Amino acid sequence: MKPAAFVHHRPTTLEEAVRILAEVAPDDGRVIAGGQSLVPIMAYRMARPPHLVDINHVAGLDRLAVENGRLAIGARVRHMAFRDSAAPGATGALLSTLMRHIAHAPIRTRGTFCGSLAHSDPSSEWCLAAAALDAVLIAHSARGVREIAAADYFQGAMTTDLQPDEILVEARLPLLPDDTRIGFVEFSRRAGDYALASVLTTFRLVGGKIAEPRFAIGGAEAFPRRLAEIETMLTGAAPDADLWREAAERAAAIIDPLEDAATPGDYRRDLVRALTLRAFQQANA
Amino acid sequence: MTMKQDLTLLVNGARYDISVEPRKTLADALRDDCGLTGTHLGCEHGVCGACTIIADGAPIRACLMFAVQAEGMALRTVEGLAKGNEWSPLQKAFVEHHGLQCGYCTPGFLMLATSALEENPDISDEELRDVLSSNLCRCTGYENIVKAVRAAALEMGASS
Ligand SMILES: Cc1cc2nc3c(=O)[nH]c(=O)nc-3n(C[C@H](O)[C@H](O)[C@H](O)COP(=O)(O)OP(=O)(O)OC[C@H]3O[C@@H](n4cnc5c(N)ncnc54)[C@H](O)[C@@H]3O)c2cc1C
Numbered sequence: 001m002k003p004a005a006f007v008h009h010r011p012t013t014l015e016e017a018v019r020i021l022a023e024v025a026p027d028d029g030r031v032i033a034g035g036q037s038l039v040p041i042m043a044y045r046m047a048r049p050p051h052l053v054d055i056n057h058v059a060g061l062d063r064l065a066v067e068n069g070r071l072a073i074g075a076r077v078r079h080m081a082f083r084d085s086a087a088p089g090a091t092g093a094l095l096s097t098l099m100r101h102i103a104h105a106p107i108r109t110r111g112t113f114c115g116s117l118a119h120s121d122p123s124s125e126w127c128l129a130a131a132a133l134d135a136v137l138i139a140h141s142a143r144g145v146r147e148i149a150a151a152d153y154f155q156g157a158m159t160t161d162l163q164p165d166e167i168l169v170e171a172r173l174p175l176l177p178d179d180t181r182i183g184f185v186e187f188s189r190r191a192g193d194y195a196l197a198s199v200l201t202t203f204r205l206v207g208g209k210i211a212e213p214r215f216a217i218g219g220a221e222a223f224p225r226r227l228a229e230i231e232t233m234l235t236g237a238a239p240d241a242d243l244w245r246e247a248a249e250r251a252a253a254i255i256d257p258l259e260d261a262a263t264p265g266d267y268r269r270d271l272v273r274a275l276t277l278r279a280f281q282q283a284n285a
Numbered sequence: 286m287t288m289k290q291d292l293t294l295l296v297n298g299a300r301y302d303i304s305v306e307p308r309k310t311l312a313d314a315l316r317d318d319c320g321l322t323g324t325h326l327g328c329e330h331g332v333c334g335a336c337t338i339i340a341d342g343a344p345i346r347a348c349l350m351f352a353v354q355a356e357g358m359a360l361r362t363v364e365g366l367a368k369g370n371e372w373s374p375l376q377k378a379f380v381e382h383h384g385l386q387c388g389y390c391t392p393g394f395l396m397l398a399t400s401a402l403e404e405n406p407d408i409s410d411e412e413l414r415d416v417l418s419s420n421l422c423r424c425t426g427y428e429n430i431v432k433a434v435r436a437a438a439l440e441m442g443a444s445s
Pocket residue numbers: 030031032033034035036037038039040075101102103104107110111112113114115116118119121123124125126162166167168169192193194195330331332
């Protein structure tokens with residue numbers, strides 16, 4: 001199908017963009033970044049925004065830089081930017097691993113990191129990264145600027161704390177220590193498709209014991225989140241097969257799985273159990 | 286609301302001065318307004334890849350961009366692959382290796398593979414399969430498409 005009519009706005013400064021968005025947001029006017037989620041929804045007529053504020057020409061939003069020990073990812077940074085570890089260290093390695101699981105090359109060349117966070121599909125890899133690493137999100141509107149912690153940002157499937165008149169201008173991620181171990185595994189029915197479940201874990205080994213563990217699940221629940229109970233279980237423990245098995249059982253038990261006609265909740269629990277085991281094995285290898 | 290906008294698209298090195306509504310996708314504008322019907326539309330929501338073209342050197346889904354957004358970009362479509370009557374090595378390889386049957390998906394595969402080979406002529410089999418998994422073909426079963434791209438890569442490597 002064809003999208004419904006809209007007025008195309010093409011601001012070149014952030015000031016202009018938030019001013020236009022403030023005017024059109026009450027009528028369901030929206031931001032368009034990569035368009036890789038919005039245009040399909042418009043083609044289905046599931047959204048008919050009468051105004052699109054196109055941020056692809058807004059100066060300054062293409063920044064991908066390390067600042068004050070954090071990686072700043074501007075709203076025009078595309079998925080593809082992370083392909084060759086454009087970002088430094090373990091955080092860069094993690095992002096480039098995740099990028100390979102997002103759709104396909106022709107979508108990665110347009111879709112943006114911040115657009116994924118704004119869209120907030122339950123199985124978005126970037127949303128999982130933001131939740132696992134406690135990203136800080138910077139939102140601008142005509143009313144001002146605010147910082148949102150990832151833990152407060154995700155609120156439900158495709159529902160976030162971002163307000164209709166706000167532009168997500170930047171996401172900031174911590175730089176993980178170089179010796180951070182990373183495990184990421186997802187399961188999807190077709191290559192490049194949205195995952196039914198995914199697991200991301202990072203930790204360090206200090207004197208043979210697990211330190212600073214992060215453990216987050218995506219796709220399995222309405223939005224990605226860290227599982228504090230699993231992290232507590234891991235902290236200070238020796239990384240052995242028993243621990244991984246126990247953690248995988250526990251993770252499968254404590255989630256509140258999404259269900260749909262093709263995917264019963266118990267199937268997602270099984271996936272989380274299996275993916276957790278594999279993610280730990282990968283990180284520990 | 287539905288006012289048409291004048292704009293210029295740069296496709297295969299030629300200028301096309303067109304007038305379209307903002308809601309018109311780049312794929313539709315290429316076909317209806319530029320008369321370049323080589324770019325095909327299957328799903329119109331980003332999944333099948335039939336509409337894949339090259340914009341500023343990178344592959345994109347032409348159904349997921351509006352024509353008004355493509356102004357100033359250097360666009361390449363399947364019509365630009367052949368040099369006069371001479372097919373590109375990839376086009377020849379598709380014919381020789383039966384990389385197409387009905388041909389509906391072919392322009393998308395050609396543009397996708399062209400961009401992949403231009404970026405990395407020594408692309409590994411694994412990477413190539415990963416790249417090609419982006420697009421759908423209902424006829425060939427894919428093996429011949431992989432073979433065709435592989436053969437074109439060899440030929441392009443040999444001639445450079
Ligand atoms: C075939 C296909 C497969 C895909 N597979 C995956 C996958 O496996 N994993 C995955 O994560 N994604 C997948 N995607 C989606 C893709 O990653 C999108 O790029 C992403 O979800 C949205 O980013 P965007 O920049 O394209 O946003 P857009 O489509 O432009 O916008 C999406 C929504 O976010 C809003 N928005 C965008 N940017 C901002 C901003 N800076 N501030 C405020 N609001 C904003 C828009 O108003 C809109 O509501 C797939 C898409 C396709 C077509």
